[in-house]
Amino acid sequence: MSRTTKIIISVVLVILFMSLGTMAVYNLSQSDDRMSQNDGSSDHSQNGDKDEAGNGDDKGKEDNKKQEEKAESEALEEANLLKAHYDYDGALAAISEEDSEAAKNLKAEIEKEKESLVEWNDPGKFSHLFFHSLIVDPKLAFESSQAQGYKNYMVTISEFNKIIEQLHKNNYVLVNFDDFVTVNDDQFVTFKGLKLPPNKKPLILSQDDVSYYEYMEGEGFASKLVLTKDNEIKNTYEDGGKKEVGDYDMVPLLDSFVKAHPDFSYHGAKGTLALTGYNGVLGYRTSISEYGDNDKTKKEIEEAKKVAKRLVETGWQMASHSWGHLNMTQASLDHIKRDNELWQQEVAPVIGKTSILIYPFGADIADWQDYTASNEKYEYLKSQGFAIYCNVDASTPSWGQLTDAYYRNARINIDGIRFNSVLSGETDILKNFFDTQSVYDANARNQN
Numbered sequence: 281m282s283r284t285t286k287i288i289i290s291v292v293l294v295i296l297f298m299s300l301g302t303m304a305v306y307n308l309s310q311s312d313d314r315m316s317q318n319d320g321s322s323d324h325s326q327n328g329d330k331d332e333a334g335n336g337d338d339k340g341k342e343d344n345k346k347q348e349e350k351a352e353s354e355a356l357e358e359a360n361l362l363k364a365h366y367d368y369d370g371a372l373a374a375i376s377e378e379d380s381e382a383a384k385n386l387k388a389e390i391e392k393e394k395e396s397l398v399e400w401n402d403p404g405k406f407s408h409l410f411f412h413s414l415i416v417d418p419k420l421a422f423e424s425s426q427a428q429g430y431k432n433y434m435v436t437i438s439e440f441n442k443i444i445e446q447l448h449k450n451n452y453v454l455v456n457f458d459d460f461v462t463v464n465d466d467q468f469v470t471f472k473g474l475k476l477p478p479n480k481k482p483l484i485l486s487q488d489d490v491s492y493y494e495y496m497e498g499e500g501f502a503s504k505l506v507l508t509k510d511n512e513i514k515n516t517y518e519d520g521g522k523k524e525v526g527d528y529d530m531v532p533l534l535d536s537f538v539k540a541h542p543d544f545s546y547h548g549a550k551g552t553l554a555l556t557g558y559n560g561v562l563g564y565r566t567s568i569s570e571y572g573d574n575d576k577t578k579k580e581i582e583e584a585k586k587v588a589k590r591l592v593e594t595g596w597q598m599a600s601h602s603w604g605h606l607n608m609t610q611a612s613l614d615h616i617k618r619d620n621e622l623w624q625q626e627v628a629p630v631i632g633k634t635s636i637l638i639y640p641f642g643a644d645i646a647d648w649q650d651y652t653a654s655n656e657k658y659e660y661l662k663s664q665g666f667a668i669y670c671n672v673d674a675s676t677p678s679w680g681q682l683t684d685a686y687y688r689n690a691r692i693n694i695d696g697i698r699f700n701s702v703l704s705g706e707t708d709i710l711k712n713f714f715d716t717q718s719v720y721d722a723n724a725r726n727q728n
Protein backbone atom coordinates (compact mmCIF):
# COMPACT_ATOMS: atom_id res chain seq x y z
CA MET A 281 0.00 0.00 0.00
CA SER A 282 1.38 3.40 -0.90
CA ARG A 283 1.75 6.21 1.60
CA THR A 284 -0.90 8.25 -0.18
CA THR A 285 -3.38 5.38 0.12
CA LYS A 286 -2.56 5.06 3.80
CA ILE A 287 -3.13 8.76 4.40
CA ILE A 288 -6.39 8.63 2.48
CA ILE A 289 -7.59 5.61 4.47
CA SER A 290 -6.76 7.29 7.78
CA VAL A 291 -8.63 10.45 6.73
CA VAL A 292 -11.67 8.38 5.77
CA LEU A 293 -11.52 6.51 9.08
CA VAL A 294 -11.27 9.73 11.06
CA ILE A 295 -14.30 11.16 9.23
CA LEU A 296 -16.17 7.90 9.83
CA PHE A 297 -15.41 7.94 13.54
CA MET A 298 -16.33 11.60 13.78
CA SER A 299 -19.71 10.99 12.15
CA LEU A 300 -20.32 7.94 14.37
CA GLY A 301 -19.50 10.12 17.36
CA THR A 302 -21.94 12.80 16.18
CA MET A 303 -24.64 10.16 15.69
CA ALA A 304 -24.12 8.81 19.21
CA VAL A 305 -24.41 12.30 20.70
CA TYR A 306 -27.49 12.93 18.55
CA ASN A 307 -29.20 9.69 19.76
CA LEU A 308 -28.38 10.49 23.36
CA SER A 309 -29.90 13.96 23.17
CA GLN A 310 -32.92 12.46 21.41
CA SER A 311 -33.59 9.97 24.17
CA ASP A 312 -33.18 12.74 26.74
CA ASP A 313 -35.80 14.73 24.86
CA ARG A 314 -38.09 11.76 24.79
CA MET A 315 -37.80 11.20 28.51
CA SER A 316 -38.54 14.78 29.37
CA GLN A 317 -41.52 14.85 27.00
CA ASN A 318 -42.92 11.54 28.19
CA ASP A 319 -45.15 13.19 30.75
CA GLY A 320 -48.18 14.27 28.71
CA SER A 321 -47.17 15.04 25.14
CA SER A 322 -46.29 11.68 23.51
CA ASP A 323 -47.76 12.79 20.14
CA HIS A 324 -45.38 15.64 19.73
CA SER A 325 -42.53 13.38 20.64
CA GLN A 326 -43.54 10.86 17.93
CA ASN A 327 -43.77 13.56 15.29
CA GLY A 328 -40.45 14.83 16.35
CA ASP A 329 -38.90 11.40 15.98
CA LYS A 330 -40.37 10.96 12.53
CA ASP A 331 -39.11 14.31 11.28
CA GLU A 332 -35.70 13.71 12.62
CA ALA A 333 -35.59 10.17 11.22
CA GLY A 334 -36.48 11.62 7.80
CA ASN A 335 -33.68 14.16 8.02
CA GLY A 336 -31.36 11.35 9.02
CA ASP A 337 -32.17 9.42 5.82
CA ASP A 338 -31.42 12.41 3.60
CA LYS A 339 -28.24 12.95 5.48
CA GLY A 340 -27.35 9.25 4.93
CA LYS A 341 -27.85 9.55 1.17
CA GLU A 342 -25.84 12.71 1.07
CA ASP A 343 -23.06 11.04 3.06
CA ASN A 344 -23.07 8.07 0.69
CA LYS A 345 -22.80 10.31 -2.32
CA LYS A 346 -20.04 12.30 -0.71
CA GLN A 347 -18.19 9.12 0.14
CA GLU A 348 -18.49 7.83 -3.40
CA GLU A 349 -17.14 11.11 -4.74
CA LYS A 350 -14.34 10.98 -2.23
CA ALA A 351 -13.46 7.39 -3.16
CA GLU A 352 -13.42 8.35 -6.81
CA SER A 353 -11.19 11.37 -6.33
CA GLU A 354 -8.87 9.25 -4.20
CA ALA A 355 -8.69 6.59 -6.90
CA LEU A 356 -7.92 9.28 -9.48
CA GLU A 357 -5.21 10.74 -7.27
CA GLU A 358 -3.65 7.31 -6.76
CA ALA A 359 -3.79 6.61 -10.51
CA ASN A 360 -2.16 9.95 -11.31
CA LEU A 361 0.67 9.22 -8.88
CA LEU A 362 1.26 5.75 -10.35
CA LYS A 363 1.18 7.20 -13.85
CA ALA A 364 3.76 9.81 -12.82
CA HIS A 365 5.94 6.89 -11.61
CA TYR A 366 5.54 5.26 -15.07
CA ASP A 367 3.49 2.46 -13.52
CA TYR A 368 0.79 2.53 -16.18
CA ASP A 369 -0.74 -0.86 -15.40
CA GLY A 370 -0.92 0.03 -11.72
CA ALA A 371 -2.59 3.32 -12.62
CA LEU A 372 -5.19 1.59 -14.80
CA ALA A 373 -5.90 -0.93 -12.04
CA ALA A 374 -6.45 1.89 -9.53
CA ILE A 375 -9.33 3.32 -11.60
CA SER A 376 -10.66 0.11 -13.17
CA GLU A 377 -13.92 0.46 -11.18
CA GLU A 378 -14.42 4.14 -11.94
CA ASP A 379 -16.56 5.23 -14.88
CA SER A 380 -16.80 9.00 -14.48
CA GLU A 381 -15.79 11.33 -17.29
CA ALA A 382 -12.57 12.19 -15.47
CA ALA A 383 -11.69 8.52 -15.02
CA LYS A 384 -12.42 7.74 -18.67
CA ASN A 385 -10.21 10.61 -19.79
CA LEU A 386 -7.39 9.50 -17.55
CA LYS A 387 -7.64 5.91 -18.82
CA ALA A 388 -7.41 7.16 -22.41
CA GLU A 389 -4.44 9.36 -21.53
CA ILE A 390 -2.63 6.41 -19.89
CA GLU A 391 -3.29 4.10 -22.85
CA LYS A 392 -1.94 6.75 -25.21
CA GLU A 393 1.21 7.28 -23.16
CA LYS A 394 1.72 3.51 -22.98
CA GLU A 395 1.78 3.32 -26.76
CA SER A 396 4.58 5.86 -27.04
CA LEU A 397 6.96 4.15 -24.60
CA VAL A 398 10.49 3.29 -25.61
CA GLU A 399 12.10 0.05 -24.50
CA TRP A 400 15.44 0.09 -22.68
CA ASN A 401 16.72 -3.41 -23.37
CA ASP A 402 20.46 -2.84 -23.80
CA PRO A 403 22.29 -3.90 -20.58
CA GLY A 404 25.08 -1.49 -21.50
CA LYS A 405 22.89 1.61 -21.44
CA PHE A 406 22.07 1.91 -17.75
CA SER A 407 24.12 4.76 -16.30
CA HIS A 408 25.02 4.55 -12.65
CA LEU A 409 26.25 7.40 -10.43
CA PHE A 410 27.32 6.98 -6.83
CA PHE A 411 27.94 9.13 -3.78
CA HIS A 412 29.32 8.79 -0.30
CA SER A 413 27.80 10.35 2.83
CA LEU A 414 26.88 13.96 2.19
CA ILE A 415 28.53 16.80 4.06
CA VAL A 416 25.99 18.71 6.14
CA ASP A 417 28.44 21.29 7.51
CA PRO A 418 31.29 21.99 5.05
CA LYS A 419 33.06 24.25 7.54
CA LEU A 420 33.36 21.44 10.08
CA ALA A 421 34.29 18.81 7.49
CA PHE A 422 36.79 20.92 5.57
CA GLU A 423 38.51 22.17 8.72
CA SER A 424 38.83 18.72 10.27
CA SER A 425 42.03 16.70 10.20
CA GLN A 426 40.49 14.59 7.42
CA ALA A 427 39.55 17.59 5.29
CA GLN A 428 41.42 16.39 2.19
CA GLY A 429 39.71 12.99 2.26
CA TYR A 430 36.31 14.63 2.59
CA LYS A 431 37.09 17.05 -0.25
CA ASN A 432 38.16 14.16 -2.46
CA TYR A 433 35.42 11.62 -1.77
CA MET A 434 32.38 13.54 -0.58
CA VAL A 435 29.99 16.16 -1.87
CA THR A 436 28.06 18.69 0.19
CA ILE A 437 24.28 18.71 0.58
CA SER A 438 24.06 21.90 -1.45
CA GLU A 439 26.05 20.28 -4.29
CA PHE A 440 23.92 17.14 -4.09
CA ASN A 441 20.65 19.09 -4.25
CA LYS A 442 21.80 20.93 -7.37
CA ILE A 443 22.88 17.66 -8.99
CA ILE A 444 19.51 16.04 -8.32
CA GLU A 445 17.61 19.03 -9.67
CA GLN A 446 19.68 18.99 -12.87
CA LEU A 447 19.41 15.22 -13.34
CA HIS A 448 15.65 15.60 -13.08
CA LYS A 449 15.60 18.52 -15.49
CA ASN A 450 17.78 16.52 -17.91
CA ASN A 451 15.10 13.80 -18.01
CA TYR A 452 16.83 11.11 -16.00
CA VAL A 453 14.57 8.70 -14.14
CA LEU A 454 15.71 6.67 -11.14
CA VAL A 455 15.51 2.91 -11.58
CA ASN A 456 16.56 0.03 -9.35
CA PHE A 457 18.28 -3.16 -10.49
CA ASP A 458 15.18 -5.20 -9.68
CA ASP A 459 13.20 -3.05 -12.12
CA PHE A 460 15.12 -4.45 -15.08
CA VAL A 461 17.13 -7.50 -13.95
CA THR A 462 15.70 -10.64 -12.39
CA VAL A 463 17.81 -13.05 -10.37
CA ASN A 464 15.85 -16.23 -9.79
CA ASP A 465 16.30 -18.76 -6.97
CA ASP A 466 18.78 -20.77 -9.03
CA GLN A 467 20.92 -17.65 -9.51
CA PHE A 468 19.92 -17.48 -13.15
CA VAL A 469 19.92 -13.89 -14.41
CA THR A 470 17.44 -12.53 -16.93
CA PHE A 471 17.35 -9.04 -18.32
CA LYS A 472 13.79 -7.69 -18.38
CA GLY A 473 14.63 -4.16 -19.42
CA LEU A 474 12.01 -1.48 -18.91
CA LYS A 475 9.97 1.10 -20.80
CA LEU A 476 10.02 4.88 -20.47
CA PRO A 477 8.55 7.81 -22.40
CA PRO A 478 10.66 8.80 -25.44
CA ASN A 479 12.54 11.69 -23.79
CA LYS A 480 13.35 9.89 -20.52
CA LYS A 481 16.55 8.00 -19.61
CA PRO A 482 17.07 5.44 -16.81
CA LEU A 483 19.59 6.18 -14.09
CA ILE A 484 20.84 4.07 -11.19
CA LEU A 485 22.01 5.87 -8.06
CA SER A 486 23.89 4.33 -5.18
CA GLN A 487 25.48 5.45 -1.98
CA ASP A 488 28.49 3.69 -0.48
CA ASP A 489 29.38 3.16 3.15
CA VAL A 490 26.04 4.19 4.62
CA SER A 491 27.48 3.36 8.01
CA TYR A 492 28.06 6.77 9.60
CA TYR A 493 31.51 5.50 10.52
CA GLU A 494 32.97 6.32 13.91
CA TYR A 495 35.73 8.37 12.29
CA MET A 496 33.15 10.81 10.90
CA GLU A 497 31.54 11.65 14.23
CA GLY A 498 31.47 15.37 14.99
CA GLU A 499 32.89 16.28 11.57
CA GLY A 500 29.78 17.67 9.89
CA PHE A 501 27.90 14.53 8.84
CA ALA A 502 24.56 13.03 9.87
CA SER A 503 24.84 10.46 12.65
CA LYS A 504 22.32 7.85 11.56
CA LEU A 505 19.11 7.03 9.70
CA VAL A 506 16.00 6.85 11.88
CA LEU A 507 12.37 5.82 11.47
CA THR A 508 10.04 8.62 12.60
CA LYS A 509 6.56 8.30 14.14
CA ASP A 510 5.17 9.12 10.69
CA ASN A 511 6.94 6.05 9.32
CA GLU A 512 9.41 8.17 7.36
CA ILE A 513 13.16 7.70 7.17
CA LYS A 514 15.11 10.75 8.32
CA ASN A 515 18.59 11.50 9.63
CA THR A 516 19.69 12.61 13.04
CA TYR A 517 22.27 15.36 13.04
CA GLU A 518 24.01 16.78 16.09
CA ASP A 519 24.37 20.50 15.68
CA GLY A 520 26.52 21.81 18.51
CA GLY A 521 25.02 19.39 21.02
CA LYS A 522 21.49 19.94 19.70
CA LYS A 523 19.98 16.85 18.11
CA GLU A 524 18.10 17.59 14.90
CA VAL A 525 15.99 15.19 12.85
CA GLY A 526 15.64 15.90 9.14
CA ASP A 527 16.98 15.53 5.62
CA TYR A 528 20.72 15.40 6.31
CA ASP A 529 21.84 12.77 3.80
CA MET A 530 20.99 11.17 0.48
CA VAL A 531 18.16 8.91 1.63
CA PRO A 532 15.73 11.45 3.11
CA LEU A 533 16.80 14.11 0.59
CA LEU A 534 15.88 11.83 -2.30
CA ASP A 535 12.72 10.61 -0.57
CA SER A 536 11.58 14.22 -0.27
CA PHE A 537 12.61 15.08 -3.82
CA VAL A 538 10.75 12.10 -5.30
CA LYS A 539 7.67 12.96 -3.25
CA ALA A 540 7.72 16.43 -4.80
CA HIS A 541 8.70 15.10 -8.27
CA PRO A 542 7.24 11.62 -8.72
CA ASP A 543 8.31 11.61 -12.39
CA PHE A 544 11.93 11.35 -11.19
CA SER A 545 11.30 7.77 -10.07
CA TYR A 546 10.32 4.63 -11.98
CA HIS A 547 7.79 2.68 -9.90
CA GLY A 548 9.03 4.44 -6.74
CA ALA A 549 12.70 3.44 -7.16
CA LYS A 550 15.30 5.50 -5.27
CA GLY A 551 18.68 3.75 -5.23
CA THR A 552 21.02 1.16 -3.78
CA LEU A 553 22.81 1.42 -0.44
CA ALA A 554 26.20 -0.33 -0.18
CA LEU A 555 26.92 -1.52 3.34
CA THR A 556 30.00 -2.71 5.15
CA GLY A 557 29.81 -4.24 8.62
CA TYR A 558 32.76 -3.30 10.82
CA ASN A 559 31.09 -0.17 12.26
CA GLY A 560 27.60 -1.60 11.91
CA VAL A 561 25.03 -0.37 9.39
CA LEU A 562 23.00 2.80 8.84
CA GLY A 563 24.50 4.44 11.93
CA TYR A 564 23.72 1.55 14.30
CA ARG A 565 26.63 -0.25 15.96
CA THR A 566 25.31 -3.69 15.06
CA SER A 567 28.57 -5.64 14.73
CA ILE A 568 28.76 -8.29 17.45
CA SER A 569 32.41 -9.02 16.67
CA GLU A 570 33.26 -5.34 17.14
CA TYR A 571 30.87 -4.20 19.87
CA GLY A 572 30.24 -7.44 21.78
CA ASP A 573 27.31 -9.79 22.14
CA ASN A 574 25.39 -7.69 24.65
CA ASP A 575 22.02 -5.99 25.19
CA LYS A 576 23.25 -2.73 23.73
CA THR A 577 24.30 -4.35 20.46
CA LYS A 578 21.06 -6.34 20.35
CA LYS A 579 19.07 -3.14 20.72
CA GLU A 580 21.07 -1.51 17.92
CA ILE A 581 20.35 -4.53 15.71
CA GLU A 582 16.61 -4.30 16.39
CA GLU A 583 16.56 -0.58 15.59
CA ALA A 584 18.58 -1.03 12.41
CA LYS A 585 16.29 -3.83 11.23
CA LYS A 586 13.26 -1.54 11.43
CA VAL A 587 15.04 1.17 9.44
CA ALA A 588 16.27 -1.31 6.82
CA LYS A 589 12.80 -2.81 6.39
CA ARG A 590 11.27 0.61 5.85
CA LEU A 591 14.05 1.55 3.40
CA VAL A 592 13.25 -1.48 1.26
CA GLU A 593 9.53 -0.64 1.38
CA THR A 594 10.23 2.87 0.16
CA GLY A 595 12.30 2.12 -2.94
CA TRP A 596 15.80 1.41 -1.64
CA GLN A 597 17.81 -1.71 -2.43
CA MET A 598 20.65 -3.06 -0.30
CA ALA A 599 24.08 -4.25 -1.43
CA SER A 600 27.12 -5.83 0.16
CA HIS A 601 30.16 -3.58 0.24
CA SER A 602 32.12 -6.34 2.04
CA TRP A 603 32.41 -6.44 5.82
CA GLY A 604 35.76 -4.75 6.18
CA HIS A 605 35.87 -2.57 3.04
CA LEU A 606 38.11 -5.13 1.41
CA ASN A 607 40.04 -4.49 -1.79
CA MET A 608 38.97 -7.61 -3.68
CA THR A 609 41.49 -7.14 -6.48
CA GLN A 610 44.33 -7.49 -4.01
CA ALA A 611 42.82 -9.73 -1.32
CA SER A 612 43.36 -13.48 -1.45
CA LEU A 613 40.42 -15.80 -1.98
CA ASP A 614 40.77 -16.86 1.64
CA HIS A 615 40.53 -13.32 2.88
CA ILE A 616 37.48 -12.65 0.71
CA LYS A 617 35.87 -15.79 2.17
CA ARG A 618 36.54 -14.80 5.78
CA ASP A 619 35.30 -11.28 5.14
CA ASN A 620 32.13 -12.39 3.37
CA GLU A 621 31.34 -14.93 6.08
CA LEU A 622 31.35 -12.11 8.60
CA TRP A 623 29.18 -9.99 6.31
CA GLN A 624 26.64 -12.81 5.89
CA GLN A 625 26.69 -13.38 9.65
CA GLU A 626 26.43 -9.78 10.86
CA VAL A 627 24.99 -7.66 8.06
CA ALA A 628 22.63 -9.87 6.02
CA PRO A 629 20.41 -10.70 9.03
CA VAL A 630 19.93 -6.96 9.65
CA ILE A 631 19.35 -5.64 6.12
CA GLY A 632 18.21 -8.83 4.37
CA LYS A 633 19.95 -11.06 1.86
CA THR A 634 21.09 -9.40 -1.32
CA SER A 635 22.41 -10.45 -4.73
CA ILE A 636 24.17 -7.11 -5.28
CA LEU A 637 27.88 -6.66 -4.58
CA ILE A 638 29.39 -3.19 -4.80
CA TYR A 639 33.18 -3.49 -4.83
CA PRO A 640 34.96 -1.38 -2.20
CA PHE A 641 37.37 1.04 -3.92
CA GLY A 642 35.66 -0.10 -7.14
CA ALA A 643 38.29 -2.86 -7.06
CA ASP A 644 36.93 -5.58 -9.34
CA ILE A 645 38.01 -9.25 -9.31
CA ALA A 646 38.85 -9.23 -13.04
CA ASP A 647 39.31 -6.95 -16.03
CA TRP A 648 36.47 -5.97 -18.39
CA GLN A 649 36.25 -9.38 -20.05
CA ASP A 650 33.57 -11.85 -18.91
CA TYR A 651 34.05 -13.50 -15.55
CA THR A 652 34.90 -17.14 -16.16
CA ALA A 653 34.64 -20.33 -14.14
CA SER A 654 38.41 -20.30 -13.78
CA ASN A 655 38.16 -17.14 -11.70
CA GLU A 656 37.92 -18.66 -8.24
CA LYS A 657 36.94 -15.37 -6.58
CA TYR A 658 34.00 -15.08 -8.95
CA GLU A 659 33.04 -18.73 -8.42
CA TYR A 660 33.03 -18.16 -4.66
CA LEU A 661 31.05 -14.89 -4.75
CA LYS A 662 28.56 -16.43 -7.15
CA SER A 663 28.12 -19.39 -4.76
CA GLN A 664 27.32 -16.84 -2.05
CA GLY A 665 24.34 -15.52 -4.00
CA PHE A 666 25.87 -12.49 -5.71
CA ALA A 667 24.67 -11.99 -9.27
CA ILE A 668 24.89 -8.21 -9.75
CA TYR A 669 28.40 -6.77 -9.53
CA CYS A 670 29.29 -3.09 -9.60
CA ASN A 671 32.75 -1.66 -10.19
CA VAL A 672 33.83 1.91 -10.97
CA ASP A 673 34.58 3.15 -14.47
CA ALA A 674 34.29 6.83 -15.23
CA SER A 675 35.57 6.52 -18.80
CA THR A 676 32.12 5.92 -20.26
CA PRO A 677 28.64 7.27 -19.38
CA SER A 678 27.33 3.72 -19.04
CA TRP A 679 28.69 0.19 -19.15
CA GLY A 680 27.06 -3.15 -18.54
CA GLN A 681 27.86 -6.80 -19.11
CA LEU A 682 25.27 -9.54 -19.09
CA THR A 683 25.53 -13.32 -19.05
CA ASP A 684 22.94 -15.75 -17.78
CA ALA A 685 24.88 -15.94 -14.51
CA TYR A 686 25.47 -12.28 -13.69
CA TYR A 687 25.00 -8.64 -14.61
CA ARG A 688 28.00 -6.37 -14.15
CA ASN A 689 27.48 -2.62 -14.15
CA ALA A 690 29.98 0.24 -13.98
CA ARG A 691 29.51 3.29 -11.79
CA ILE A 692 30.79 6.82 -12.01
CA ASN A 693 32.02 8.38 -8.77
CA ILE A 694 30.48 11.75 -8.01
CA ASP A 695 32.89 13.44 -5.63
CA GLY A 696 35.55 16.11 -5.37
CA ILE A 697 37.99 14.13 -7.51
CA ARG A 698 35.46 13.84 -10.32
CA PHE A 699 34.51 17.53 -10.05
CA ASN A 700 38.17 18.50 -10.35
CA SER A 701 38.76 16.25 -13.34
CA VAL A 702 35.81 17.87 -15.11
CA LEU A 703 36.70 21.44 -14.13
CA SER A 704 40.31 20.99 -15.28
CA GLY A 705 39.05 19.82 -18.66
CA GLU A 706 40.49 16.34 -18.22
CA THR A 707 37.11 14.72 -18.91
CA ASP A 708 33.61 15.68 -20.02
CA ILE A 709 32.04 12.47 -18.75
CA LEU A 710 29.42 14.28 -16.66
CA LYS A 711 28.20 16.66 -19.36
CA ASN A 712 24.93 14.80 -20.06
CA PHE A 713 24.16 14.44 -16.38
CA PHE A 714 24.72 17.90 -14.91
CA ASP A 715 26.80 21.03 -15.23
CA THR A 716 29.70 20.62 -12.80
CA GLN A 717 30.63 24.31 -12.80
CA SER A 718 27.22 25.36 -11.49
CA VAL A 719 27.12 22.54 -8.96
CA TYR A 720 30.62 22.93 -7.48
CA ASP A 721 30.61 24.69 -4.12
CA ALA A 722 33.80 26.71 -4.68
CA ASN A 723 33.18 28.85 -1.60
CA ALA A 724 33.16 25.95 0.80
CA ARG A 725 35.84 23.93 -1.01
CA ASN A 726 38.46 26.60 -1.58
CA GLN A 727 38.35 28.34 1.79
CA ASN A 728 41.18 26.31 3.33
Ligand SMILES: [Zn+2]
Pocket residue numbers: 488489601605640641
Ligand atom coordinates in the same frame (compact mmCIF):
# COMPACT_ATOMS: atom_id res chain seq x y z
ZN1 LIG B 1 33.32 2.29 0.10
